[in-house]
Amino acid sequence: xxxxxxxxxxxxxxxxDEFSQFTGWSDRYEYLIDLGKALPPLNEKYxxxxxLVKGCQSKVWLHAEVKEDRLFLSADSDTVxxxxxxALLIRVLGGQKLAEIEHxxxxxxxxxxxxxxxxxxxxxxxTSMIQxxxxxxxxxxxxxxxxxxNEPTDKRELMIAQIKEVYDPEIPVDIWELGLIxxxxxxxxxxxxxxxxxxxxACPVAGSLPLEVQExxxxxxxVTDVELTLVWDPPWQKERMTDVARMALDMF
Amino acid sequence: xxxxSSGTPxxxxxxxxxxxxxPILTRTVNGYPLIYLDNAASSQKxxxxxxxxxHYYQHNHANVHRGVHTLSQEATELFESARRRIASFIGAxxxxxxIFTRGATESINLVAYTFGLxxxxxxxxxxxxxxxHHSNIIPWQIVCGMKNAAIKVIPVLEDGTLDxxxxxxxxxxxxxxxxxAHVSNALGTINPVKDIIRMAHAQxxxxxxxxxxxxxxxxxxxxxxDVDFYVFSSHKMYGPTGMxxxxxxxxxxxxxxxxxxxxxxxxxxxxxxxxxxxxxxKYEAGTPDIAGAIGLAAACDYIDQLDRVAMAQYEHTLLAYxxxxxxxxxxxxxxGTAAHKASVYSFVIKGLHPYDIGTILDxxxxxxxxxxxxxQPLMDRFGIPGTTRASFAIYNTMGExxxxxxxxxxxxxxxx
Numbered sequence: 155x156x157x158x159x160x161x162x163x164x165x166x167x168x169x170x171d172e173f174s175q176f177t178g179w180s181d182r183y184e185y186l187i188d189l190g191k192a193l194p195p196l197n198e199k200y201x202x203x204x205x206l207v208k209g210c211q212s213k214v215w216l217h218a219e220v221k222e223d224r225l226f227l228s229a230d231s232d233t234v235x236x237x238x239x240x241a242l243l244i245r246v247l248g249g250q251k252l253a254e255i256e257h258x259x260x261x262x263x264x265x266x267x268x269x270x271x272x273x274x275x276x277x278x279x280x281t282s283m284i285q286x287x288x289x290x291x292x293x294x295x296x297x298x299x300x301x302x303x304n305e306p307t308d309k310r311e312l313m314i315a316q317i318k319e320v321y322d323p324e325i326p327v328d329i330w331e332l333g334l335i336x337x338x339x340x341x342x343x344x345x346x347x348x349x350x351x352x353x354x355x356a357c358p359v360a361g362s363l364p365l366e367v368q369e370x371x372x373x374x375x376x377v378t379d380v381e382l383t384l385v386w387d388p389p390w391q392k393e394r395m396t397d398v399a400r401m402a403l404d405m406f
Numbered sequence: 407x408x409x410x411s412s413g414t415p416x417x418x419x420x421x422x423x424x425x426x427x428x429p430i431l432t433r434t435v436n437g438y439p440l441i442y443l444d445n446a447a448s449s450q451k452x453x454x455x456x457x458x459x460x461h462y463y464q465h466n467h468a469n470v471h472r473g474v475h476t477l478s479q480e481a482t483e484l485f486e487s488a489r490r491r492i493a494s495f496i497g498a499x500x501x502x503x504x505i506f507t508r509g510a511t512e513s514i515n516l517v518a519y520t521f522g523l524x525x526x527x528x529x530x531x532x533x534x535x536x537x538x539h540h541s542n543i544i545p546w547q548i549v550c551g552m553k554n555a556a557i558k559v560i561p562v563l564e565d566g567t568l569d570x571x572x573x574x575x576x577x578x579x580x581x582x583x584x585x586x587a588h589v590s591n592a593l594g595t596i597n598p599v600k601d602i603i604r605m606a607h608a609q610x611x612x613x614x615x616x617x618x619x620x621x622x623x624x625x626x627x628x629x630x631x632d633v634d635f636y637v638f639s640s641h642k643m644y645g646p647t648g649m650x651x652x653x654x655x656x657x658x659x660x661x662x663x664x665x666x667x668x669x670x671x672x673x674x675x676x677x678x679x680x681x682x683x684x685x686x687x688k689y690e691a692g693t694p695d696i697a698g699a700i701g702l703a704a705a706c707d708y709i710d711q712l713d714r715v716a717m718a719q720y721e722h723t724l725l726a727y728x729x730x731x732x733x734x735x736x737x738x739x740x741x742g743t744a745a746h747k748a749s750v751y752s753f754v755i756k757g758l759h760p761y762d763i764g765t766i767l768d769x770x771x772x773x774x775x776x777x778x779x780x781x782q783p784l785m786d787r788f789g790i791p792g793t794t795r796a797s798f799a800i801y802n803t804m805g806e807x808x809x810x811x812x813x814x815x816x817x818x819x820x821x822x
Contacts, residue, residue, distance in 0.1 A: 183769070
């Protein structure tokens with residue numbers, strides 16, 4: 155917790171002061187919505203899947219830039235209340251120093267009673283938005299560039315490394331070496347398409363393996379979405395295993 | 407062994423008297439009296455249900471079908487009499503055709519897996535409708551994926567009814583089963599299920615009806631419907647959560663394979679193989695939700711002591727009043743305008759997001775559902791991200807709809 159007199163805290167205190175003037179909930183909401191309306195518009199080119207905040211039920215696009223050790227934020231949402239909440243976050247954190255944002259204690263949220271008035275889903279959305287902004291102070295992800303020739307290969311290797319962490323519970327070989335992945339592609343927006351199979355249609359973990367693959371891939375910062383197709387044709391056969399897998403299973 | 411009903415006997419339809427049976431309705435939300443209009447998601451529970459479950463745990467609880475001791479026998483008798491009560495509530499020919507599950511979702515999964523894995527071949531088709539809840543889509547997608555079978559979707563017309571002409575034209579020898587909602591959760595449409603069953607049976611294939619939204623509102627008679635599988639959830643019809651029913655014709659349940667394995671569902675277990683119990687036990691692996699079954703039977707009693715005709719009329723009056731009142735607000739568009747509807751009112755307001763409307767209504771103590779209602783394909787069909795949905799139960803009143811109207815006006819004022 156950082157209680158030093160930072161610019162962030164000064165801004166938080168002024169937000170708390172403004173909200174303390176309202177007695178009823180409707181005034182607070184009207185003010186919040188007005189703040190949202192006053193938010194500078196987000197450049198349309200940033201309204202892409204890459205900029206969508208995961209974990210929000212309503213749509214929120216967030217764009218961040220770092221200039222001279224400070225983080226600049228712009229955003230939009232399809233719901234006006236969420237937009238108002240974003241406007242507050244941007245007002246408190248936008249343009250501030252990276253180190254200060256990373257260690258900021260956002261006490262204004264509780265102080266103005268914002269969380270107690272948010273539904274659990276909105277509250278989760280707010281938490282994930284704050285986490286995302288804080289993560290930008292350490293690493294700012296870039297959308298995939300079309301002109302880079304080498305990058306896709308690097309990404310492919312990273313994706314394969316993730317997939318190799320998934321195991322069929324009955325076989326001590328990861329599913330990549332087993333040959334369960336039929337195809338793996340990523341597009342410029344970071345959307346991954348995977349086609350995979352399982353060793354048998356009656357496989358009891360049919361539900362969990364594809365989900366695990368999806369989760370592992372989503373952990374990669376450049377992956378925005380994973381479209382996974384489970385196929386049974388062609389059926390998996392032992393010949394699809396790599397040599398590594400065969401060695402592990404003593405099949406040579 | 408049963409608790410005396412704590413409510414006043416109701417001879418005519420009196421919502422104010424009914425409200426006294428539901429303790430939760432006296433609480434406040436955000437400083438306003440609670441107005442609960444999210445009944446299609448889950449209804450509240452009357453004292454008669456709560457007391458029956460409480461009494462069971464305080465006096466009769468033990469595991470069922472196993473012990474020779476008194477409590478186990480009492481619990482078994484209560485559990486099995488609950489099954490008989492539920493069988494009579496839905497007009498099932500035999501209580502062995504009533505399977506206890508965790509809910510309508512699990513009931514559909516049970517049929518999808520057992521029917522799908524044993525009956526479907528590559529190239530076969532399952533017919534669903536464009537207004538299905540995700541629970542009646544995903545299990546079929548999984549099973550059809552495993553069997554290389556296809557899903558065909560009966561289109562939804564602009565008023566929220568099904569295109570039956572399309573249905574008739576697209577039935578083929580590859581169609582193996584049709585699974586549709588009795589009542590749509592997002593639109594309220596009551597589907598012409600008798601016609602659908604007749605057409606399907608004429609071609610010789612079975613029908614599953616998702617009755618989750620029908621059971622709380624209308625008389626269900628599975629024998630009269632001649633339906634092959636009927637599923638519903640306890641918690642939407644004043645019963646406890648975690649309890650659901652699959653009705654299946656014995657002729658089907660006897661030939662379909664078992665689903666989950668475990669205790670209770672077996673006759674004899676040897677390492678060489680296992681022989682399975684008869685229905686309904688074949689499909690009830692593990693210790694069941696005994697209190698849940700007793701609670702659901704109490705909910706059946708509760709509904710049956712009401713004047714069912716008056717109840718349906720009352721709910722219809724609420725829906726008609728709400729529809730007229732809301733449509734008088736400029737910018738409001740009703741989603742789902744079928745002639746036959748259960749008490750579900752879905753709407754959108756021009757320029758406003760359902761989440762924002764729901765939030766402002768909640769600030770005024772009104773619980774509605776916002777979003778896609780687990781029917782994303784249906785929302786796509788109407789080209790909307792979601793709706794705001796008010797759904798009514800027997801304890802809602804005209805006064806509450808008045809307040810919904812005022813609160814919506816206020817939401818528009820704040821949000822615009």
